[in-house]
Structure formats: C-alpha cells, structure tokens
Amino acid sequence: MVRREPLNREKVLTAALALAGEEGLEGLSMRRLAKALGVEAMSLYNHVANKSDILDGIANRVLAEVRPADPALPWAERIRVTALGMYQALRRHPVVPLSLATDQANPATTQALRPLDDLVGALYEAGFDDAGVRQALGGVSGLVFGSILLSTAGFARPPAPGDVEHHEQWDEYARRIDPDELPHFNRLVTGNRDADPEEDFVRALDILIAGLIASTPSRT
Amino acid sequence: MVRREPLNREKVLTAALALAGEEGLEGLSMRRLAKALGVEAMSLYNHVANKSDILDGIANRVLAEVRPADPALPWAERIRVTALGMYQALRRHPVVPLSLATDQANPATTQALRPLDDLVGALYEAGFDDAGVRQALGGVSGLVFGSILLSTAGFARPPAPGDVEHHEQWDEYARRIDPDELPHFNRLVTGNRDADPEEDFVRALDILIAGLIASTPSRT
C-alpha cells in the first residue's frame, strides 16, 4: 500500500492501456485510471497534459509494436506484412483505432507513422504516382481500420469464435431478420457460425492486394 | 415560442441529425438536443427510450437513404453502386459510422440492413461460398467504413479541398515530419495538396472490386 517511487508518464500509460483493455474506451476515465493507480484523479495531470495526451501515448506505443517488413521483400508482400502487423497490433488494443476514429488521439510521431511510411514506400516502388499512392494507401489503411472497427462493434460482422457477446448478437440478428425481406443476408447469417476475424481480414487484404497488382501502372 | 403540436419521435430524430451535423457526435447530448427543441431534457424520454434509441433511429434513417442498385446490373457493378451509395450517405452524416463504430448504435432493421443484403446477394451471384461471401463483405464494408472514419478523423488521410481544419492538420504533419525518418510519407505529404475524398474512395473501391473479380471461384 505504501508507494515508494512516484508516478511517471510510462506508468500512467501502462495502466491506461490495461484499464482500456478491461473496460474499453468508455471505461477509461481519468478518475477510474487514478483509482487503479491508487491516487487521486488530479495527480495524473502532473505526468500527462490531459486525456488526449494519454490516448496519443497509447496509440503511439501500440503502433510502435508493428514490426517493419523486410525491405528485401517484393512490394506487394511488404504491404501484406505491414497491413497485417497493423491489424494485429490494433486488434490487441481496440482503444487505439477507436480513439483515432473519434479524433481523441492524433499521434504525429515518427514511431506511429512508421508503418504508414512503409506502406507508402512500397506503393511508390510499385510505380504509383502521388495520387495513386494516396488512393491505394486510403484503400489499405481504410480496410485495416474498418475491419477492426466493424469487428469490434456489432454491426454487419460475424462473431469471433468463443466471443460470447458477439455470438449472441449474431444470433439475435438471425432471429430478427425477415428472410423474405433480406434473403441473402439471412442465408449468410444462418450459414455462418464460427469465423476467425483475422483470417477473414487476411483474405480481404489479399483480394485488395490482387487488385493493387492489377492496377499497377508499370505492368504491361 | 408557443408550441402547438407536441413533440414526437420523428421530430426528435430530425433535430438530432441536425445537431449532430453541426456539433458532431460529442456535441449531441440529450440536454443540448432538448434545448434545440425548446424543451427540457427529460421530455425527450417520452418519445425515445434513451440516447442509443436516438442513434439507432438516426442510423436507420441514413442507411435507408441508400438507393438499391438496379438488379439487372452485373454483380460487380451492383457492388460498386451500393458501396458508393453507402459511402455517400454515411459521409453526409458522419455521426452514423461513428456511433456504429463505438457501438452506441445498432440498427437491426430491414431498412438499415438492406444495402448489406444487396452486397451479399451480389457476392453470392459472383459464385463465392459462405466463407468467401463473408470475407468479401468484410472487405467491402470495412473499406467503406474505414475510409469514412479515417477521412473524418485526422489520422493518415489527406485533407478535403476547402476543408480548412484538415488542411491545417495536414500542413502540421508536413511540418512535424522528419524527412529522414519518414522519407516516403514526407514525399506523399508534400506532393499532395487538394484531394477529393470521394474520388479517392471510388478509386480504392475499384481496386478492391478488381481483386474480387480476380478471386471469383467460377472464373476459368
């Protein structure tokens, strides 16, 4: 119970990541975070500027986990590896895509932008011009973030295996859907029990990359 | 100032959509919404169950705006039209993708799911099996939502033309980026001024659809 060392920024961020992992973004409040650290809420402001600073710090840490792809790989493979690395890191910590999407975090650091730099480098190497790179980057990053955000939320996505909450939600969909009004969706929902979100993401990513290869300007 | 007719659900939803359009999701509070309607916050509960009910109603209305694609069109074209329709409707009302991503809305109505049903129908027609449809649907819907959420937020996306806020943010990126550490990203940021988010989305969508066509099981 006795605190020898004082708090510091890193400890705050670690506790924030843990709390967000348990309670989600809406459960991550300055007051609850302080309580988890055995301190009053106002003490946190000695180590971070405000809540956005915490979310920036978290996003930064998580994006820094993404291992850079081997530069010797062909560009399409580098995109695959980097996008998957982003997906995995962000999916381990869904607070991050959520706080980025809601504009509560905005980590403009080298570490955080490194994975994007890798994607951009691969796309330039593929032969796209500035506009093409911007569009293709929007496609890849949009797919990564959209897949995570939709699979974290309940809308329009199959459940993860063992994820009871999502499973129930999917079942409720199946119950509420009028098969006459939504015949195809009904077929999909009844025919799809356990699915692995990451496997589904990789499949969608491979489809996008196949399209990128087909759109490469330099191909004959 | 004198209110003749009493409030009703539709009026509440209309006002909520307008308020969210002006102030964003974080500006849409029960108290502010009530004030905009010239009423006390607690009156709203006579017409909607709670805030989630409002967000469901909003999402429902906006998704119902998506016009169904002509069933006579080839499957790839139907996907293109429907996905673009979703993008346009959701982009006019960014509260909707935001409240879906944060799980505050969950509209499981026929109207809201109709566009997804169209996508699923087109994918079955293309020849995908259940898993393939689920994966391809995840790709298309992930791209739609991710593109909107990233373009609405400031992270990793070029600014819309005339969108001062984003423009400034992009400029700040350009200022803060270390060209030696993020050479490719730096090249992209300095070489990209005005871009149209919708045009970029369509381009990314076409790339994904090209990949879908190439992945179709029934092709020779």
Added chain:
DNA sequence: ACCTGAACACCGTTCAAGT
C-alpha cells in the same frame, strides 16, 4: 398524455492549498 425540477452518479479539468 405530455412535460418538468430535483436528484443521483458520473465526466474532464482548474486552481489554490498542502507536503
């Protein structure tokens, strides 16, 4: 049937005061 005021349990953040 519809609206309201007071209240409860929360937020992020500031500021003056403590050690």
Added chain:
DNA sequence: ACCTGAACACCGTTCAAGT
C-alpha cells in the same frame, strides 16, 4: 516536486410531481 480537496461546467437517466 508531487499530491490533494473543493469546485465548475458538464453528462445520461430516474422518479415523483405537476398539467
């Protein structure tokens, strides 16, 4: 240098009371 208590301006929602 770090922590705290009280306060301010907010939230969503409940409940009893008004018309």
